[in-house]
Amino acid sequence: MAGQPFEYDYVIVGGGAAGCVLAARLAADGDGSVALIERGKTDNNRWIHIPATFFKALQTDADAVVSEPDPSLNGLRFPVPQGRVIGGGSSVNGMIYMRGQARDYDDWVSEHGCDGWSYADVLPTFRKQERNTRLANEYHGSTGRLVVDDPSAKHPVAGAIVQAAIGAGIRATDDFNGATQEGAGWYQVTAHDGQRQSAAHCFLKPELGRPNLTVLTGHAAGRVVIENRRAVAVECHDQAGSAVLIRARREIVLSAGSFHSPKILMLSGIGPRDVLDRHGIDIIHESDQVGRNYQDHVGAPVTRRLRRPIGLYNAEKGLNAVRHGIDYWVFRRGLLTSNLLQAGACVDTGGTGRPDVQYNFAPFAPGAPGQPPLAFHAVQVHPMTMRPKSRGRLGLRSKDPADAPLFETTILADPEDMDTLRRGVRLAREICEQSPLKELVGEEVWPGGGVSSVMGSNTLDDAIRAQARTIFHPAGTCRMGPGGDAVVDQELRVNGVEGLRVADCSVMPALVSGNTNAPTMMIADRAADAILNE
Numbered sequence: 001m002a003g004q005p006f007e008y009d010y011v012i013v014g015g016g017a018a019g020c021v022l023a024a025r026l027a028a029d030g031d032g033s034v035a036l037i038e039r040g041k042t043d044n045n046r047w048i049h050i051p052a053t054f055f056k057a058l059q060t061d062a063d064a065v066v067s068e069p070d071p072s073l074n075g076l077r078f079p080v081p082q083g084r085v086i087g088g089g090s091s092v093n094g095m096i097y098m099r100g101q102a103r104d105y106d107d108w109v110s111e112h113g114c115d116g117w118s119y120a121d122v123l124p125t126f127r128k129q130e131r132n133t134r135l136a137n138e139y140h141g142s143t144g145r146l147v148v149d150d151p152s153a154k155h156p157v158a159g160a161i162v163q164a165a166i167g168a169g170i171r172a173t174d175d176f177n178g179a180t181q182e183g184a185g186w187y188q189v190t191a192h193d194g195q196r197q198s199a200a201h202c203f204l205k206p207e208l209g210r211p212n213l214t215v216l217t218g219h220a221a222g223r224v225v226i227e228n229r230r231a232v233a234v235e236c237h238d239q240a241g242s243a244v245l246i247r248a249r250r251e252i253v254l255s256a257g258s259f260h261s262p263k264i265l266m267l268s269g270i271g272p273r274d275v276l277d278r279h280g281i282d283i284i285h286e287s288d289q290v291g292r293n294y295q296d297h298v299g300a301p302v303t304r305r306l307r308r309p310i311g312l313y314n315a316e317k318g319l320n321a322v323r324h325g326i327d328y329w330v331f332r333r334g335l336l337t338s339n340l341l342q343a344g345a346c347v348d349t350g351g352t353g354r355p356d357v358q359y360n361f362a363p364f365a366p367g368a369p370g371q372p373p374l375a376f377h378a379v380q381v382h383p384m385t386m387r388p389k390s391r392g393r394l395g396l397r398s399k400d401p402a403d404a405p406l407f408e409t410t411i412l413a414d415p416e417d418m419d420t421l422r423r424g425v426r427l428a429r430e431i432c433e434q435s436p437l438k439e440l441v442g443e444e445v446w447p448g449g450g451v452s453s454v455m456g457s458n459t460l461d462d463a464i465r466a467q468a469r470t471i472f473h474p475a476g477t478c479r480m481g482p483g484g485d486a487v488v489d490q491e492l493r494v495n496g497v498e499g500l501r502v503a504d505c506s507v508m509p510a511l512v513s514g515n516t517n518a519p520t521m522m523i524a525d526r527a528a529d530a531i532l533n534e
Contacts, residue, residue, distance in 0.1 A: 008035040008214065010531070011234055011248040013221045013264065014256035015040070016088020017517055018504040018524035020199035021129075022255055024206070025528035027213035034213050035246055036204075037236060039220040040084035043200050048091045050328065051152075051191040052336045053316075055366070055373065057092045061085040064370055065259045065407050072390065072412040073465045079369050080296065080407075080470045082257060086217060087200030089257075090517050093472065095189045095196060095339040096360075097148045099126055099177050100512030100519060103354065104387075112509035113482040116490050125522045126177075133192065139178045145202045146521065147192040151342035153335055154186065157311055157363035157379060157440065158343045162186070164437035165345050165359070165381075168430050176346060181513065182355045184345035190517065194328060194337040199521055219244060221260075222401035223267040224252055224500060226284050231268075231500035237401075251499050251531060255524065258474040258506040262291040262394050263405040265478065265487070270496060275395045285496025289487050291405075293479045294392035295511045297358070297471035298411055299384035300421050300464045302428035303365050303374070304441035311377040312340065312364035340364070346386070346514070349423040357383050357424040358514060359431075365445070368469050379441060381431050383424025384471045386513040389414035394477055412468060421464050426453045473516045478506035491530045492523075503527035 009032025012019050016038075023036040040061065043049075047056040058081060067078040083092045102119035109118045127141035133149045136142040165184035166172050173183025190197040207213055218239035225233040225245075233247040254261040265271055269284030271291060276283050314320060315335060327334030341362055346355035360382040365374035392409030412418050425447065432441055447453065447463040478487040484495055488507055494500040505520050512519050 006035065006244065007247040007249065008033040009248070009250045010034045011246050011252045012036045013234055013252065013254050014038065014088070014260065014504065015086045015200075015215065015217070016083060016255060016257060016504070017090040017199040017520045018088075019255035020087060020090070020204040021521045021524035022253060022503055022528050023213060023215075024203040025525060026531065027207050027210050029528070030532055032212065032250060036213070036215045037219045037221055037234065037246065038086055038215070038217045040086065041217050043086045043091050043198065045085070048085065048087070048198070049196050049201070050336050051095060051194065051196050051339045054092060054094060054196075054339070062092050065404055067392070067407040067409045070409055070411055072410040073468055074462070076466070078409055078411050078468075078470065080259075080474055081369050081472060082259060086204070086215070087198040089472065090190070090198040090521075091196070091200060093517055094341040095191045096341060096344070096515045097177070097188045097190050097518055098514035099522075100514040101181050101354065104510070104512040108509055112480075114480050114490050114509060115482070117480075122522055122526070125525050126518065129521060129525060132188070134188075135175060135178075139175070145206070146190065147197045147202065148188050148190060149192040151186055151189050151339060152191070152194075153333070153338040154342060155312070155338070155363045157306070158361050160436045160440055161361040161379060161381060161431065162343050164431045164434035165361075167434035168427065170345050170347055176514070181346045182348060184343075184359075186343050187341070189339045189342070191337070191339045194332045203521075216246075220401065221256065221264055223264060226268060226497055229284070229496070230498040248499065251501065253527065253531075254500070254502045255504045257504050258294065258477045259394060259405055259407070261502050261504055261506045262477040262487075263396065265290050265494070265502075266396050267399065267401055270494065279396050279399050281399060287487055287496060289479050289485060291394035291477050292391070293476040293509075294394060294409060294474065295388050295390070295476045296411065297384045297386065297473045297511065298388060298417065298421065298468050299382050299471050300425060300467045300469070301366070301380040301382035301446065302425055302432065303378055303380050303445040304432055305443045305445060306377040306379060306440055307442045308440070309377045310440070311379065313373070313375065313377045347427065349427055350420070355513065356386050356420055357427070358386050359383050359424070359428065369472075374445070378445065379437070381428040383421060383428050385417050385420050388511060389416045412465065418461060418464065421468075422453070422460060425460065425464065429453060473505070473511065475505040475508040475511045475516060478502045479509050480507040481509060492527050501527060501531070
């Protein structure tokens with residue numbers, strides 16, 4: 001591949017949450033030069049930084065990877081939006097700060113052999129990164145770079161849903177990241193003083209003045225060049241379409257996410273033989289697990305109309321928009337400082353002693369991925385699987401790096417996942433019938449009055465399949481493990497080659513029980529530790 005060569009000590013592919021943390025750490029704490037490569041653009045869109053406008057940021061700074069027709073969804077496709085901007089998902093997400101359960105990480109050790117990744121191992125990293133405005137104890141840090149705050153401008157309808165959930169028998173909690181995750185209450189969020197606290201804002205931005213850090217936006221990585229079984233360079237194309245070769249003297253780290261990290265590995269000759277042979281790619285290292293083990297949290301939101309116009313519909317239009325704009329730009333207060341998804345619950349619906357359904361409570365009705373919110377005043381009590389059993393697979397459509405990966409999923413194929421969502425929908429309906437929420441809501445929009453949620457209801461199953469949607473948490477496609485059959489080892493080094501690691505959500509052997517932004521940043525920080533210690 002022709003192209004102007006650049007050379008750095010460390011080359012990081014992917015400027016999302018993981019890449020921002022990793023680049024900042026290596027530049028600040030290491031003695032080498034660092035290049036961060038991002039296919040998207042810089043995070044200068046105002047909608048990114050105003051917490052309440054994250055739906056607009058999703059429409060302007062994200063694109064979706066769309067599955068093949070999914071037989072478990074009656075042939076529907078399963079789109080999964082991905083941030084295409086510095087900060088990645090942390091620049092476009094709903095800003096919920098949740099780490100998952102302690103047992104998630106202990107299971108990585110006991111069930112998947114990932115020594116060094118227990119909860120006791122990862123908790124110090126979470127605490128080191130965190131600057132919590134309210135909590136400072138054995139679970140929370142108060143001096144880190146990532147500002148974690150209570151939600152601002154708490155909406156009374158969200159508060160009514162919390163009280164209804166407690167009325168349905170769910171315990172109250174004021175900390176989903178403490179001694180226990182279970183309960184209903186207000187989330188803590190990565191938004192503070194009207195500013196989104198993305199990985200780009202908190203970790204990368206303070207280091208941008210360093211002479212040893214270079215950020216290359218608009219550079220789409222194609223493949224890693226491997227010589228004598230060592231990763232030595234990354235082939236890219238810049239915004240003008242010109243070829244660029246970026247060499248690494250020490251290491252290359254893929255932080256391109258659960259879709260693009262395995263895609264780059266396969267294009268580089270590291271992956272399943274059947275995929276590489278099909279596209280005429282020379283095999284550097286046969287690694288059958290590359291692209292496999294895809295998993296995601298799946299939701300199906302119970303939606304009710306509000307009897308009165310007290311939700312968030314039309315809040316961004318007309319005089320409402322003027323009032324909220326003045327509140328934000330002049331006084332730094334009000335709705336625009338809010339992340340909107342302010343409250344929720346983690347519930348043990350299966351009686352296992354461990355929450356298996358997470359609920360987001362919303363005083364409006366978010367649409368399906370890529371779609372705007374529904375055009376009326378409504379609430380959603382949104383159940384989602386926490387530890388999905390169903391798995392998918394990524395492959396290649398061609399050797400062309402510009403092509404999206406081949407995405408094959410049966411996202412609700414495992415009966416346990418469907419059963420979990422059935423229980424989630426039943427409890428969501430029960431929450432809607434508790435005071436003070438029941439006095440506020442009217443017609444049920446979904447599943448709808450004609451859909452029964454009693455045991456054995458086929459109408460509910462069909463309704464769930466039609467409504468099932470990503471919770472934006474794809475993971476697992478570059479699985480970490482102790483043996484050669486894993487994609488990466490416990491130090492996140494790619495098996496079969498030297499000088500190459502993966503550090504993002506794709507290395508999770510099993511998805512954590514909750515939002516993935518905080519765990520992704522933790523993984524990146526520990527990757528930096530491993531690199532710097534070597």
